[in-house]
Amino acid sequence: MSKAIEDHRIHNNSGNEPFASILDKHVTRRGIMRGSLGLAAMSVMGFGMSGGALAAPDARTGMRGAAAPGSKKPLTLAFESILGSKTDAVVVPEGYKAQVLIPWGERLNSSVVEWSEGLEMTPEIQANSLGMNHDGMYHFPLNPGSESREFLLAINHEYIEQSALWAPQGGPTNARSGNRPADEVRTEINAHGVAVVHVKKQEDGTWSTVLDSRYNRRYTNATEMELAGPVAGSDYAKTRFSPDGRLARGTTNNCGNGYTPWGTYLACEENWPGYFVRNSDRQLDDDRLGVSTGRGRYGWETAAGDPSEQDDEFARFDTTPYAADATGDYRNEARAYGYQVEIDPYTGRRAVKRTAMGRFRHEGCWPGKLEPGKPVVFYSGHDARNEYIYKYVSRAAWSPADANRPGANIDRLAIGAKYLDDGILHVARFDEDGRGEWLPLTPDAITRDGRRLHEALGLAADDQAGIIIHTCDAADLMGGTPMDRPEWGAVDPTSGDVYMTMTNNTQRTAEGTAPTYTNGGSDVDELGVGFRTAPVNGPNPRESNRAGQVIRWREGADGVHFDWEVFVFGAAASDTDNLSGLTELNQFASPDGLWFDDRGNGDGILWIQTDNGYSNVTSYTNDQVLAVVPAALERGDGDTAVVNASNQQQLKRFAVGPNGCEVTGIFATPDKTALFINIQHPGNWPAAVDASRETEGSVRPRAATVVIQREDGGPIAV
Secondary structure (H helix, E strand, O other): OOHHHOOOOOOOOOOOOOHHHHHHHHHHHOOOOOOOHHHHHOOOOOOOEOOOOEEEEOOOOOOEEEOOOOOOOOOOOOOOOOOOOOOOOOEOOOOEEEEEEEEOOOEOOOOOOOOOOOOOOOHHHHHOEOOOOEEEEEEEEOOOOOOOOEEEEEEEEOOOOHHHHOHHHOOOOOOOOOOOOHHHHHHHHHHOEEEEEEEEEOOOOOEEEOOOOOOOEEEOOOOEEEEEOOOOOOHHHOOOOOOOOOEEEOOOOEEEEEEOOOOOEEEEEOOOHHHOEOOOOOOHHHHHHOOEOOOOOOOHHHHOOOOOOOOOOOHHHEOOOOOOOHHHOOOOHHHHOOOEEEEOOOOOOOOEEEHHHOOOOEOOOEEOOOOOOOEEEEEEEEOOEEEOEEEEEEEEEOOHHHOOOOOOOOOHHHHHHHHHOOEEEEEEEEOOOOEEEEEEOOOOOEOOOOOEHHHHOOOOOOOHHHHHHOHHHHHHHHOOOOEEOEEEEEEOOOOOOEEEEEOOEOOEEOOOOOOEEOOOOOOOOOOOOOEEEEEOEEOOOOOOEOOOEEEEEEEOOOOOEEEEEEEEEOEOOOOOOOOOOOOOOOOEOOEEEEEEEEEEOOEEEEEEEEOOOOHHHHOOOOOEEEEEOOOEOOOOOOOOOOOOOOOHHHOEEEEEOOOOOEEEEEEEOOOOOEEEEEEEOOOOOOOOOEOOOOOOOOOOOOOEEEEEEEOOOOOOOO
16 A cells, blocks of 8 residues: 555454564564474575475475575576665666656547646546556566567556646645535546556567557446455345446555466455445444545545436445435445456456455455465455455366466456355464464354354354455454554465565554553453554564564465564664664665566565655665565574575665655566566656656656666566
8 A cells, every 4th residue: 555545543453462462472482483393494494595305394384394405596686786866766776777658647549638747637538548656567468479578567556646637727626625526536536446558569679558459448446347256146235336236336446466377467456445435324344444434535425416427426435324225325335345356458358356355455466376286375465554464265276277378269257257256265363483374264164262253243154245244353353463564465486485565563562561452442352342552573573663574474285374484674774673684775664565576496586665654764765676586595593584684685775766656566577678667656757758867847747657677688687
């Protein structure tokens, strides 16, 4: 989530022991990953290290200690770490260049006018142009043999900057009070969602979009979509627009992303609750997830009743009940949000919201290690303080015959239904000994106090839809571990190691400090009681954690248990709690975007992006991109993180964004010669196609996709 739209309220009322408390105990007693059995071997095993043959697996988890080291050396980062920057430019290492490819307002077809500095946006122009604040993205090849030169790029548009959107008229109308004009609301709705763009590398090495390509399209917060999985057709989803509960309108606040092995894109709905209001008869999930009272984030509901309104396009954002039942109003409209949205970028078929994967504030969705004959796995984090990490496991086993074949006539969404509409959602519990367990969120699962989960939630015995609607409450009751804002994940496709960023959590107090609760009560196993502040713990050992950390875990052979460790702690070089020994050349805070860049043969680069609001680091540099080769790291005995004072020079700063921005969204072309990143909410940028050109004077800021390449055309970073 962008720090510009963070919701600082604590909605977790469970009272479950938070990750910070667990990590503190874990660090104090053993040091990270120093548990018994398989964990005691982690300091010498091939977890993120180069190695040859592996020893026999542990009987419980299937994890392996390292045998004699192999001859293969890990990758070496072949660039010098750059200094921090506080400029209106993208800074990259010497020998690299950065190009602005697709900024906000870039048109997809010639039915609308080209962008200009003074362009007055309309609903039509915005519906046929790139949306605002690019976030997660991924690439989809068109033709075998040209995967690195021409493909479809799917991009999330998380939220809007009203000051930039309405700059020609001096800002939005009635932004904080009064009724919003209908066309302004339509334009803002169309600036959200997802874009699919046909891009191509030119002979001179630059990149461009293909105007009027049949693949170019937008999915906005007004686009009709399907509901699928347990919630579809249930009473929870019925509205005046969709009396049978099988249709939804729009997708919004799409932050991180995912992709599937069958060639579809997953747009993840994150901070959607604030777009809706409910001023009476509030439901349990309204409060747990943070649906607004009073006025929505942009006041879209205030345009209801405008003479031009069609099909309750604005009224639907007010979910306050007024009819005899749900089919007469929009009391359930917000329940059509909070899902993973599957999009086929090739065909433009109606997108599908996959409800079986849970309903919460999805930061992203990352596929686990893919193995024939085994379930398909996806990981996701709920980006809010003291919220959870989830894993979805399909019931269907993976068949390589379902893999994507560009150009083939494949019903990719039917394949998606096979794997994503029928599976089991789990929440993670992290234990202080470096172990963890995935707890199933099913009606018959046994809660911490010995009840069936459906009973604890007051649901019928077969009401999986109710479990999904109340995913967060179910996770509370099962005993999930509240985390420090879990955001992006990344998976090493060879080892299966999973990395996830914990961006920050200032609601942590010193060791031995009593927690405070949202209702002033005590820590009891019931809904309605939870942490407002929480003490430090094993995975989160720092009070007022402003800098965040990246954690890593490896699944056990049973798919239920896992082992975890902290990979790197963010910090300023001058901090007394600089637990990874960072220096001026790699200090960072608030890790956010994450991507594992597989380079083959069990090796790869972990890229880390930041969304920093920690003054000890922001005073030195803007948000940034860092790179590290996990296989090159070895940790000394007793260290609290994989990246530490003895090896942190392997973590290098690769790029720095312009003033005011967040750096997010990342992938490299298959041939690894181009790295794509997104620059979100810049303050005064871009000034030219050359992303590294510093802005002189002032410009209308535009989020944009940037392509970073070596000047000699070689592979990035190595």
